[in-house]
Each structure stands twice: as structure tokens, then as C-alpha cells.
Amino acid sequence: MPAEHLSPLPILFVDVDGVISLFGFPSHDDPPGSYHYVDGIIHCLSATAGERLRRLAERFELVWATGWEERANEYLPRLLDLEAPQLPTLTFDGRAVFGTAHWKVEAIDEYAGDRPAAWLDDNLDERCERWARERPAPTLLVPTDPAIGLDKEHVERLLRFADEVAGAAPGRA
Numbered sequence: 001m002p003a004e005h006l007s008p009l010p011i012l013f014v015d016v017d018g019v020i021s022l023f024g025f026p027s028h029d030d031p032p033g034s035y036h037y038v039d040g041i042i043h044c045l046s047a048t049a050g051e052r053l054r055r056l057a058e059r060f061e062l063v064w065a066t067g068w069e070e071r072a073n074e075y076l077p078r079l080l081d082l083e084a085p086q087l088p089t090l091t092f093d094g095r096a097v098f099g100t101a102h103w104k105v106e107a108i109d110e111y112a113g114d115r116p117a118a119w120l121d122d123n124l125d126e127r128c129e130r131w132a133r134e135r136p137a138p139t140l141l142v143p144t145d146p147a148i149g150l151d152k153e154h155v156e157r158l159l160r161f162a163d164e165v166a167g168a169a170p171g172r173a
């Protein structure tokens, strides 16, 4: 972990369920992605998330922040055609609860340290918002709709954030 902390890029914490793996979309429409089995469970992986994450990877250090933990690296870089074969991955010591995100805050905070950080997740709640408000470093929460996942506007907002952080005077970032 310390080596990654030398990265000059801001961090982007990436949730998987509700950001990359989609659910809750209308069943009578064409699915918004392709279906893949991951450890025996079927997931609809967004057709556009891979290309969008590749774009974001040019400006952020991407870090998996998902209950998938190590399984994210086993499947997703290949299925999403990401350039990095592995991303840094947060682990949560069995605290993962589907449908919520507050259990991620501690591990995210520890990894982020004093670096600028953004967080993409479909379950951001009051505890996550409080964490973001109280951080001294620039912080951006990007909530997603689990039926749509990572969309164009999210990417644009994140790239603006990366520009702002890059333009901030050293020591003020």
C-alpha cells in the first residue's frame, strides 16, 4: 500500500454492484450489458463501464471498494478490458452488507489518507456523506443508479474533479 500512496493521482474508489454490475433495470428492455457468471451468480455487466473506467484510469488511481473484494480482480479487469490486470483492492473483514455502504468508510478512509479522493457507489448514505464533508482533502461522492451504473455525466464530473485537484496549489490539495 505505501507504494501506491506515492501516486500523484487522486484516488477513485469503485464499487461494483450498482456501478458496473447492474440490476433493477426494466426486464422487458434489452439488458444494458452482458451476462456473466461470477462464482455461480449471474451478473449483468454494463456494456459501457469498461470504456469509461479506462478513461478514468488515466486521471485516477482506481481502487476496488466492493464486497466482491479479491473476486473483483479475478474477473473484472479481463471482462471490462481494463489496462491494469489488477487494481488495489480494499478488504472489509466480513463486514460487507449488500445494499449499504457505510461499512466501507473505515477502509476507504485508511487507504485515502490525506489524498484527494472520489467514490463511486450506488449506496452512499449519511455516514458516507459525513465522512466526505469532514475530510480535509478534496473529496467527491458520486452516487449511481444501480439500473444504469457508471454513466457519461459521472465520468465528466470525475474528470472535472481531477482537473480541479491537479490545478490546486501543492499543500492545498
Ligand SMILES: [Mg+2]
Binding pocket: 015, 016, 017, 018, 019, 099, 121, 122, 123
Ligand atoms: Mg453497490
